[in-house]
Amino acid sequence: MRIAISQLVLPRDKSLDEHLQLAKSAGYEGIELSFRREELNLDMKESELQAIRDKCLEYGVVPCSACGVSAPLTSPNRDEREKGKENVVKLLRCAKALGIDAVLVVPGAVTESVPYDAAYENCLRSLMELAPIAEEIGVAIAVENVWNRFLLSPLEMRRMLDEVDSPYVGAYFDVGNVVIFGYPEQWIRILGPKIKKVHFKDFRRKGFQW
Structure with missing residues (x-):
């Protein structure tokens, strides 16, 4: 580590x-x-x-x-998703040259105009298309849990990663982003080896403050 x-x-x-x-x-x-x-x-x-x-x-x-990088993989707009995937591929290639083994990707968000089920399917499809490219380059995609109203439980995150089914697509687990609605230790146990990298920060559950 x-x-x-x-x-x-x-x-x-x-x-x-x-x-x-x-x-x-x-x-x-x-x-x-x-x-x-x-x-x-x-x-x-x-x-x-x-x-x-x-x-x-x-x-x-x-x-x-x-x-x-901007990677709106949840977007219902195909052009936006394609641009997002292009950005991820470029980031993977840059990371390879930098000697980095995994990159952080925020895959978009759920909004009023992007319903949860559509966001999930769009993101899943995009990650499945990106997985063989990441494997070819030799750098993993690590999806971060952020305050985007998406992938709100470790079970859901694990399900998506299981469906992608690639050692080159995993989780970038952010401890601070979970504490307002969950328990980091549970996420870590449930996601297990699917976690590629971890963010720690001093966000506190009490008062929701840094």
């Missing part, structure tokens, strides 16, 4: 070098790289991504996850 910090929680006005220095000085072994930031984008060349990896390693901080 490697303990890392996500760029998502580091100051937006700091550079990658500054983030790496902060991570190293705080004792973290790795970093989750965000493709929402200027230094990283999905169309970077392999050599550019390898240079990013080398920079991380110079600081003694290992790139261990990647996140930050």
Whole structure:
């Protein structure tokens, strides 16, 4: 197990070098790289991504996850889903060049215009289509549980992953996102080896505060 910090929680006005220095000085072994930031984008060349990896390693901080792309796999709009899948594939390829074994994917949301059953079927179909691509690239897709009114129980999350039935599609389990309506230890037991990576944060059930 490697303990890392996500760029998502580091100051937006700091550079990658500054983030790496902060991570190293705080004792973290790795970093989750965000493709929402200027230094990283999905169309970077392999050599550019390898240079990013080398920079991380110079600081003694290992790139261990990647996140930050739009992937509305639940959308009823086929074009939106296709664009989401394209973004996921690009993220997988970037992760491969960075030496990362799994990427974080938020698969969309349930809304008034996106009913739960349709969201589930759209997401399931999209993940099944992405699974062989992830396997070919050698980087796993890890679906995160977030406050998107979707995949609200560990049984449902496990069912979807069972239906996809690929070692390259698993869960990115966020402990803090569960505590307002469930018990993280139950999710961990039920999902078991399907968990690829874990997010910890200081969200508290009492008062629903950070």
